Amino acid sequence: MIGQNSDISGVSKLIFDLTSVGVTEADLEMLLQRLYDLLNEFSAIPVRPRGAILLHNPRHQLVCVATYGLCQRDPQNPLDNALEGLAPEIRERAYVTSLTQELGPSWASQDARFLVLPLTEGPRAMGVCLLCIDPAWKPNEELLDFLTDIAHVVSGVVSRCSISETLGVRELELEEARADAIRRLGSASEYRDNETGMHVMRMTHYASAIAKALNLPEDLREQLAIAAPMHDVGKIGIRDAILLKPAKLTAEEFEVMKTHTLIGGKLLKGEDSLIGAAREIALSHHEHWDGSGYPAGLKGEEIPILGRICAVADVFDALTTARPYKQPWNLEQAVEWISAESGQKFDPAVVDAFHRAMPDLLRVKALYREEIIDPNEVVELPELAQAEDCYVKWGEEYRIGIDVIDQHHRYLFDLVNDLQEVVSARRGSRQVARILNALAKYAEVHFRAEERMMEHYGYPALERQKHQHAYFERMVGEFYDELHHSPLTAQFDILLYLRDWLIKHIRVEDGQL
Numbered sequence: 390m391i392g393q394n395s396d397i398s399g400v401s402k403l404i405f406d407l408t409s410v411g412v413t414e415a416d417l418e419m420l421l422q423r424l425y426d427l428l429n430e431f432s433a434i435p436v437r438p439r440g441a442i443l444l445h446n447p448r449h450q451l452v453c454v455a456t457y458g459l460c461q462r463d464p465q466n467p468l469d470n471a472l473e474g475l476a477p478e479i480r481e482r483a484y485v486t487s488l489t490q491e492l493g494p495s496w497a498s499q500d501a502r503f504l505v506l507p508l509t510e511g512p513r514a515m516g517v518c519l520l521c522i523d524p525a526w527k528p529n530e531e532l533l534d535f536l537t538d539i540a541h542v543v544s545g546v547v548s549r550c551s552i553s554e555t556l557g558v559r560e561l562e563l564e565e566a567r568a569d570a571i572r573r574l575g576s577a578s579e580y581r582d583n584e585t586g587m588h589v590m591r592m593t594h595y596a597s598a599i600a601k602a603l604n605l606p607e608d609l610r611e612q613l614a615i616a617a618p619m620h621d622v623g624k625i626g627i628r629d630a631i632l633l634k635p636a637k638l639t640a641e642e643f644e645v646m647k648t649h650t651l652i653g654g655k656l657l658k659g660e661d662s663l664i665g666a667a668r669e670i671a672l673s674h675h676e677h678w679d680g681s682g683y684p685a686g687l688k689g690e691e692i693p694i695l696g697r698i699c700a701v702a703d704v705f706d707a708l709t710t711a712r713p714y715k716q717p718w719n720l721e722q723a724v725e726w727i728s729a730e731s732g733q734k735f736d737p738a739v740v741d742a743f744h745r746a747m748p749d750l751l752r753v754k755a756l757y758r759e760e761i762i763d764p765n766e767v768v769e770l771p772e773l774a775q776a777e778d779c780y781v782k783w784g785e786e787y788r789i790g791i792d793v794i795d796q797h798h799r800y801l802f803d804l805v806n807d808l809q810e811v812v813s814a815r816r817g818s819r820q821v822a823r824i825l826n827a828l829a830k831y832a833e834v835h836f837r838a839e840e841r842m843m844e845h846y847g848y849p850a851l852e853r854q855k856h857q858h859a860y861f862e863r864m865v866g867e868f869y870d871e872l873h874h875s876p877l878t879a880q881f882d883i884l885l886y887l888r889d890w891l892i893k894h895i896r897v898e899d900g901q902l
């Protein structure tokens with residue numbers, strides 16, 4: 390019946406190839422490519438090299454999750470690809486239709502027609518796969534039966550991909566739940582010598598910024614971000630009389646204090662890489678490059694790289710903030726001291742990265758602060774380069790006139806740009822979930838800081854802002870849930886929503902401060 394130009398074994402191999410594409414989201418484009426390769430074998434099915442997969446989101450809109458042979462999406466607006474609003478009927482069998490009206494010019498000539506392969510999961514309609522086809526084509530029933538079978542195969546691959554993405558998110562959650570439990574163990578001590586927990590947050594962000602400047606691989610950086618907050622869990626075993634002593638420790642007291650590293654190492658027993666990284670950091674963040682540190686007196690590269698990074702991040706924060714036993718130093722003194730210790734206490738390569746990361750470090754320092762924001766404070770930070778074609782571009786029009794808050798908002802823009810990068814590079818739902826988590830945590834810090842400031846200075850818009858903030862936090866939570874059951878579409882929806890919300894909220898709401 391079918392191919393003039395294929396034998397049956399060639400075809401079955403191509404069908405097999407369809408099902409053997411991988412299980413990540415990035416593979417859906419490969420799936421389209423293989424589908425085209427397959428159908429292209431049949432002169433009776435004159436497909437053209439353009440196609441897309443569109444899936445329903447929970448609000449019954451179709452979201453384009455993969456394309457083949459279409460012109461590059463506009464970088465300013467990568468998701469607005471003329472498919473929005475398109476709603477071909479979902480049927481059970483493959484069919485041919487003309488969608489020019491809905492699809493816009495990027496889809497070829499005026500008389501373009503499309504082969505629609507319905508994507509289903511049991512009785513549930515998942516979406517459609519569209520392939521551009523010769524406008525003159527009149528398929529017979531036999532061909533449509535065959536194409537319906539192919540649609541089932543494609544459905545299976547899409548569905549498997551969705552499940553695998555969900556699993557990726559679940560895995561991340563499992564790791565985080567475990568990390569949370571351990572952190573909670575440490576927080577008793579953390580809250581004893583640092584009431585707001587800001588030290589741990591700043592230190593973790595400093596460490597991440599240094600690791601980025603060092604070009605550490607992504608998986609190590611992910612471990613660092615989860616493990617660094619646990620560096621001082623061992624302080625839980627140190628008596629208050631020592632930990633909170635508002636004066637210099639005696640030599641004996643300091644010997645006791647030093648055991649917080651070993652206690653941490655004992656608390657963090659476990660086989661997996663995450664606990665391993667946390668244990669490594671707890672044990673090594675007070676080791677010195679020249680071998681003069683504790684507890685083991687390790688030297689140079691004997692000290693794990695994450696420990697060497699945390700050492701600099703930890704001391705930078707300790708020096709620049711108040712401790713029960715000391716006043717904060719100013720920035721210049723702290724930077725000078727750390728530079729002077731390069732090659733003694735600290736790894737010179739890490740100190741160099743610390744200098745390169747300074748613009749990021751200064752922003753973290755300005756953002757994660759303990760004291761109430763002073764609306765008149767002038768924050769002068771080094772300008773950060775922002776790509777011309779970034780997704781949400783910060784501009785003067787977003788300034789609301791309170792420097793610290795403006796910096797907060799810039800940081801949120803950065804996070805949304807990071808998210809856009811992850812989504813458009815198809816790095817998967819797990820990475821999307823990570824950024825969404827960072828966003829949720831960040832929103833919490835920013836919103837509470839903004840609210841505390843407004844409360845303190847008696848701003849009239851406080852209640853409305855609180856309301857908006859609560860709404861945003863709820864939405865982020867809901868989108869996070871959506872990543873579980875619709876991982877393939879959720880990320881696109883999240884991105885669009887966040888962009889609109891950011892622009893609208895900051896301009897309209899915060900602009901009225």
Ligand code: C2E
Binds near residue numbers: 633634636637646675
């Ligand atoms: P921490 O307060 O978070 O300090 C972490 C590290 O920052 C210190 O590690 C030290 O390397 C550096 N650092 C902090 N403050 C200063 C400072 O004023 N001058 C210099 N040059 N470096 C500073 P270290 O020394 O191993 O201390 C570990 C922890 O032991 C400290 O964490 C703190 O919790 C406690 N500790 C250290 N010295 C004293 C002290 O004199 N009094 C009290 N109450 N606690 C202390």
Ligand code: SIN
Binds near residue numbers: 674
């Ligand atoms: C801290 O609170 O991180 C500083 C103390 C330490 O690292 O031991």
Ligand code: SIN
Binds near residue numbers: 798835854894
């Ligand atoms: C934001 O846009 O930063 C969130 C909300 C707010 O600032 O009030």
Ligand code: FE
Binds near residue numbers: 620621649674
């Ligand atoms: Fe420590």
Ligand code: FE
Binds near residue numbers: 798895899
């Ligand atoms: Fe705001």
